[in-house]
Amino acid sequence: MVKSIHEGMQGPHGPKPKKSLSARNIVLYGFLLVAAFYWLLPLYVMIVTSLKGLPEVRMGNIFSPPMEITFEPWIKAWDTACTGLYCEGLKVGFWNSVKILIPSTVISIAIASVNGYALSFWRFKGSEIFFTILLFGAFIPYQVMLYPLVIILRELGLFSSLGGVVLIHCIFGMPILTLLFRNYFASVPEELFKAARVDGAGFWRIFAQIMLPMSLPIFVVAIILQVTGIWNDFLFGIIYSGTTNFPMTVQLNNIVNTTQGVKEYNVNMAATLLTGALPLVVYFISGKLFVRGIAAGAVKG
Amino acid sequence: MSGEKVSGEKLHGEKLDGEKLDGEKLDEEKVSSDSVTSVAINDLSLSFGSVEVLKSLNLEVEQGEFIVLLGPSGCGKSTLLNCIAGLLDVTAGQIFINGINVTWEEPKDRGIGMVFQSYALYPQMSVEKNLSFGLKVAGLPKQQIEERVQRAAGILQIESLLKRKPAALSGGQRQRVAIGRALVRDVDVFLFDEPLSNLDAKLRTDLRVELKRLHQRLGNTMIYVTHDQIEALTLADRIAIMKDGLIQQLDTPHAIYNQPSNRFVAGFIGSPGMNFIDGVLEQKSDRWVFNAGDITIPLTDYAFLQNPQSGQPVEIGIRPEHMFVGDAAQGQAVVFSCEADLVEPMGADTVLWTTIAGNSLTIRTDSESTVKAGDSIDVGINPNRALLFTATGERL
Numbered sequence: 001m002v003k004s005i006h007e008g009m010q011g012p013h014g015p016k017p018k019k020s021l022s023a024r025n026i027v028l029y030g031f032l033l034v035a036a037f038y039w040l041l042p043l044y045v046m047i048v049t050s051l052k053g054l055p056e057v058r059m060g061n062i063f064s065p066p067m068e069i070t071f072e073p074w075i076k077a078w079d080t081a082c083t084g085l086y087c088e089g090l091k092v093g094f095w096n097s098v099k100i101l102i103p104s105t106v107i108s109i110a111i112a113s114v115n116g117y118a119l120s121f122w123r124f125k126g127s128e129i130f131f132t133i134l135l136f137g138a139f140i141p142y143q144v145m146l147y148p149l150v151i152i153l154r155e156l157g158l159f160s161s162l163g164g165v166v167l168i169h170c171i172f173g174m175p176i177l178t179l180l181f182r183n184y185f186a187s188v189p190e191e192l193f194k195a196a197r198v199d200g201a202g203f204w205r206i207f208a209q210i211m212l213p214m215s216l217p218i219f220v221v222a223i224i225l226q227v228t229g230i231w232n233d234f235l236f237g238i239i240y241s242g243t244t245n246f247p248m249t250v251q252l253n254n255i256v257n258t259t260q261g262v263k264e265y266n267v268n269m270a271a272t273l274l275t276g277a278l279p280l281v282v283y284f285i286s287g288k289l290f291v292r293g294i295a296a297g298a299v300k301g
Numbered sequence: 302m303s304g305e306k307v308s309g310e311k312l313h314g315e316k317l318d319g320e321k322l323d324g325e326k327l328d329e330e331k332v333s334s335d336s337v338t339s340v341a342i343n344d345l346s347l348s349f350g351s352v353e354v355l356k357s358l359n360l361e362v363e364q365g366e367f368i369v370l371l372g373p374s375g376c377g378k379s380t381l382l383n384c385i386a387g388l389l390d391v392t393a394g395q396i397f398i399n400g401i402n403v404t405w406e407e408p409k410d411r412g413i414g415m416v417f418q419s420y421a422l423y424p425q426m427s428v429e430k431n432l433s434f435g436l437k438v439a440g441l442p443k444q445q446i447e448e449r450v451q452r453a454a455g456i457l458q459i460e461s462l463l464k465r466k467p468a469a470l471s472g473g474q475r476q477r478v479a480i481g482r483a484l485v486r487d488v489d490v491f492l493f494d495e496p497l498s499n500l501d502a503k504l505r506t507d508l509r510v511e512l513k514r515l516h517q518r519l520g521n522t523m524i525y526v527t528h529d530q531i532e533a534l535t536l537a538d539r540i541a542i543m544k545d546g547l548i549q550q551l552d553t554p555h556a557i558y559n560q561p562s563n564r565f566v567a568g569f570i571g572s573p574g575m576n577f578i579d580g581v582l583e584q585k586s587d588r589w590v591f592n593a594g595d596i597t598i599p600l601t602d603y604a605f606l607q608n609p610q611s612g613q614p615v616e617i618g619i620r621p622e623h624m625f626v627g628d629a630a631q632g633q634a635v636v637f638s639c640e641a642d643l644v645e646p647m648g649a650d651t652v653l654w655t656t657i658a659g660n661s662l663t664i665r666t667d668s669e670s671t672v673k674a675g676d677s678i679d680v681g682i683n684p685n686r687a688l689l690f691t692a693t694g695e696r697l
Contacts, residue, residue: 198386
């Protein structure tokens with residue numbers, strides 16, 4: 001009986017066959033390829049140009065690969081490129097950026113994670129209002145606050161110093177980071193928090209021993225956000241850091257926009273690539289984690 | 302005070318107040334040292350904004366008693382448990398544990414252990430660390446922590462799991478670890494917040510029996526919240542049936558089932574639920590009878606709790622197992638014919654649905670019953686087991 005049914009099996013059966021080369025797929029992949037090519041082209045031009053010598057650049061074939069590969073422009077951009085009167089290259093800006101980046105990232109994330117934790121689990125009177133104000137802060141355009149902040153920093157004695165820029169980055173990172181952490185902690189079951197309280201753990205112990213170990217993904221997201229955001233910052237760097245502390249982005253601008261002498265396109269390209277290297281590397285390494293963390297935080301609001 | 306969670310600052314402030322009242326506390330301890338009340342709740346109220354969740358609630362739990370708080374969702378049973386645990390700030394009233402006023406105390410200082418529905422195990426810690434966390438916080442010596450963890454693990458038979466993380470455990474094992482976490486704290490009062498609700502039916506039955514054994518072995522006071530009446534009836538020494546923030550009845554499972562104090566309790570306990578028929582109470586010579594349409598039920602031996610009045614509208618409540626069909630119906634005091642609307646085989650027995658005088662009723666019969674939907678059946682009622690309720694839902 002069973003056998004006869006099997007023998008008589010006609011029509012669709014088993015897994016549905018997949019069509020790999022339908023017209024729809026060709027159009028889809030074709031479009032994706034063109035889009036990818038379009039977005040990658042500038043990067044290609046930059047890399048290629050940065051590896052050429054100046055005479056070759058002058059020939060004007062910007063798409064052709066270098067006939068003679070040279071790393072001279074990269075070395076010059078890093079070590080001896082001139083910004084105004086100083087000819088010390090981008091390395092000065094690089095180290096300034098590092099000096100701004102590390103304390104800003106660490107301090108802002110440390111404070112924001114505690115904020116988010118407190119807002120999710122230790123709600124106090126007016127915590128909702130506090131949170132609303134914080135969120136509101138995230139939507140005010142930076143330009144509105146530039147001048148007041150100049151005055152505040154001046155009064156604090158922090159204007160034109162690394163400390164001033166770090167403070168500004170911490171303040172402006174706070175709304176989005178707090179939101180990120182609050183939403184993440186809101187997805188942690190409240191019973192876990194209650195259990196820890198019954199076990200006698202207080203505010204800091206619950207944070208350090210229960211919540212921190214389980215919030216690694218969201219810390220990665222926060223670090224990526226802050227590292228790329230602060231590294232790419234130009235506005236705060238040029239206004240608050242003072243001429244001796246210009247971050248890499250500002251210095252890059254000064255190198256690229258010098259009006260004196262010959263335009264060294266290859267050096268400019270190399271300098272730009274050097275400046276963009278850190279965010280680029282961060283995205284390549286952590287793209288997957290980044291998306292996962294953002295999604296995890298977004299589930300509950 | 303609002304029902305929001307308290308800030309660390311506020312807690313601190315309250316604690317200082319608590320310390321100031323130390324003298325008072327000692328007095329209270331003396332007063333109640335001769336009684337055996339384990340948990341006492343006096344006029345406890347809790348509001349979330351304008352919503353009153355608990356309304357001046359009173360409850361006394363004896364030493365070593367297993368109390369089950371039972372009620373529909375939203376009745377305030379879990380809220381009450383959280384108040385006892387100190388996880389929610391009360392709006393008014395007092396909570397005593399072992400005669401000490403703990404109303405303002407931190408959860409850890411109340412001498413309670415708590416088990417949650419979602420297990421609430423610390424996901425990054427091994428079972429051993431989960432068990433010992435509270436003891437480490439309390440600053441116990443290593444030796445003692447080790448001993449207590451081993452003892453709890455032995456009692457719950459989870460020794461082989463000590464090195465595992467919670468993610469590598471089954472639901473039943475996780476809940477055992479959660480119980481262990483309460484066990485190691487060596488407390489007098491255990492609080493359970495629907496601990497078995499996340500488990501499948503088979504495991505739930507097994508763990509239920511284990512919990513009962515555990516209680517017999519340890520003799521601690523246990524307060525257990527559930528919405529499952531089978532759990533309540535099987536586990537409890539006394540059941541507190543709650544509705545709308547009030548305890549409707551606090552009594553033994555037997556009394557709750559057989560002598561419910563009002564219509565809500567009568568209807569809530571029992572599955573399928575009690576049958577109710579609307580009717581009128583009438584006095585004929587010196588006998589009381591219940592009349593509903595063409596049905597008359599004599600109430601010869603009914604023990605009235607209140608003075609009945611002739612012509613009073615009442616509801617009569619009869620449990621499905623006190624109604625009979627077939628041969629068994631013939632011996633009963635009241636017999637009438639009707640039609641079976643629906644037949645539900647439940648395994649151990651079969652439930653018949655029928656309609657009498659406009660009321661849909663259920664009758665529990667033997668699973669061997671051959672009645673089919675649409676059959677005409679004779680239904681007999683045993684009036685000695687029937688209960689009367691007034692129009693306002695009170696027992697008559």
